[in-house]
Amino acid sequence: MQTLIWKTLSPAQQADVLTRPALGDEASIGNLVKEIIGAVRARGDEALRELAQRFERAPREQLRVSEAETDAACARLGDDIKDAINAAISNINAFHAAQVQQIVRVETQPGVVCELRTQPISRVGLYVPGGSAPLPSTVMMLAIPARLAGCREVVLCTPSPASDEILFAARACGVKQVFAIGGAQAIAAMAYGTESIPKVDKIFGPGNAYVTEAKGQVSRDWRGAAIDMPAGPSEVLVIADDSANPAFVASDLLSQAEHGPDSQVVLVTTSPRLADAISGELKAQLARLSRRDIAAKALGASLVILCDDLDEACAISNTYAPEHLIVQTEAPRDLLGKLENAGSIFLGQWTPESVGDYASGTNHTLPTYGYARTCSSLGLADYQRRYTVQELSAEGIKGLGPIVERIAEAEGLDAHKNAVTLRLKALQKGQS
């Protein structure tokens, strides 16, 4: 890890240090994805099967995973992991259920009632990556809020073969339609629909560069689908003072580093002693990890920033805008009022990132790559939309009408004014 002393850097250098590396913007990925989407739109399931042959590990003829297959997967799975998944579901469910919003109703002036209401997004698509490990946690994080929101149709796509853990979690979260298809072709199928895969309104979930590019392309087409949020490599920033346990901090940095070689890992500390101790711990812990090559690569590009006090540490974090922010200080909750622009904040020594990744109740789908300045962490609200309702009584239009007429006049919009004038005249005449 490269160590920097914050106050010795110029403002330009400081800005530079906290700028994320540019992502590869490979035109070849864009073109291939465009071709894949075009094929799926033109030829539906036939194209999906061809693309699966070309790109997937275990292509299959029958795209939909049957109830019998899920029965078999659930029967194969041990009780230990089933119990753990069910316990995680219970926590995630409790936290997301508490996010239900009540109707906001305000009578802004006599007879003028305004309401803010929510409705579920009708049809949602969930993408669960396959790859090196099965990710039942992604199923839970994406499917639980969909069920709580009341989305009418929930479609899940995951590369073939779908692992037993994924099929168990999907059933436990109430997902009825699972398709064993992955990659850009799965995103295209959910955005536009095929003979077997229903079209959805919004697509959620992480994925590789092809999946991310496909989500971008379908979201820019109004005939396609909305998406959850823009994506980038996963990242953590840890703020630690001299009171922190170096072994704990090292283990948290490594949790992030093992995600992938492009993971961003940043330690901001007021304690040079702690930084040294963490460095030793990292070496010792790294050697015991199965994914040590990946983690070592991520650590190679990571940063230790030494700063003067915790106010400065908070400012650095706010500028960087991390996906995960871990606070290991003597009084972590005291910093909460100074912290902005983080996806999820983990307070104190007993709160490693991995509890939020899996089971505490919070969602692990979080904005990366600096998008935490404007994007929210995924929650129930992302599966709903807000809309307004207004209703005026005769008294309401009598009071509000003249105000509307004057502004419409100022804006030169006669018909807007006339819609009010006609009604006021009708009321004067005692008509309805």
Next chain:
Amino acid sequence: MQTLIWKTLSPAQQADVLTRPALGDEASIGNLVKEIIGAVRARGDEALRELAQRFERAPREQLRVSEAETDAACARLGDDIKDAINAAISNINAFHAAQVQQIVRVETQPGVVCELRTQPISRVGLYVPGGSAPLPSTVMMLAIPARLAGCREVVLCTPSPASDEILFAARACGVKQVFAIGGAQAIAAMAYGTESIPKVDKIFGPGNAYVTEAKGQVSRDWRGAAIDMPAGPSEVLVIADDSANPAFVASDLLSQAEHGPDSQVVLVTTSPRLADAISGELKAQLARLSRRDIAAKALGASLVILCDDLDEACAISNTYAPEHLIVQTEAPRDLLGKLENAGSIFLGQWTPESVGDYASGTNHTLPTYGYARTCSSLGLADYQRRYTVQELSAEGIKGLGPIVERIAEAEGLDAHKNAVTLRLKALQKGQS
């Protein structure tokens, strides 16, 4: 207006009728906007002044509107319009203030506390179009939630000359930084910053094809800025039964039609008699409008759909997903449970669209072009972001740790598991 009898159409014809016309996707606009953004990023204020000379009606050297200019604008303005704007502000403020969200705090299991919190987006940019009429209402709709959310920096750009109404409304809504610059160059300036215009994190507001394209381009660049929502032509759908007042309905259809020749206007009714009566009213009212040429053009492309009952009418509206939905039926509130995918709903004969456009309290920034299936109407939430916080006690990690270990193991992520295992061991040994 073209009249269709719904049940005589095939499902394919029905889908076709409710599909919006394709928007011109002119590469020339994209290229020019790209060039403008590049110039502003490279040469800042100098480029802004050059571009203003090239594209704007009243280019000026001093981009920022001074306090003295605003003083003068406010002094020129009549009390009537000032009072009307202030009354509208009061209603809009009341409705948006009621949208403040409380912290959600759940102890999901003993010692595991999860919180959902909100923070203001730090820096926001508001774009207020100039064009044929000054739009003080746009200032109110964009600036009031920014102030209520507590955004630290609020920047407003509007083409030069900024009208007195716009300057008055900006001051009344607490906007301190107003710049008299419009078009794609204004969007570029707010997205990237120049010497005089601060960079913002998110840009709000409507605009012409160049502004819309610029918002799209800067939102796809992670160095740029997020945007409020995708844009399309304004639109209304009216559901009316035989009890509706044809003059009122006609005035509402014309309010929408006068916005622009590409405005979408749809009437869905169970009553052929009403449709006939409205047709007569449209002719009579149209003749008296100053913007009759624009309105006539929009009406020419508009639709009357005759259907069998109000359930069918609701289904048609849900499929179309209108920006504005006006319900003029005998018991309009009874339909609320059946209506989805509308930006804002106007209930009953005393609730014309223009009350929501200006002064009832709801926001007039609404999803168009079918985006109401997934996008919300603008509100306080769009000026904030949600993030989560979690804090575990020693008891919390003791209870949750084994669950996390098991799922991490299933996902093959050793370091995630180890971050928990280390802590559980430390607790066993009585260490902290």
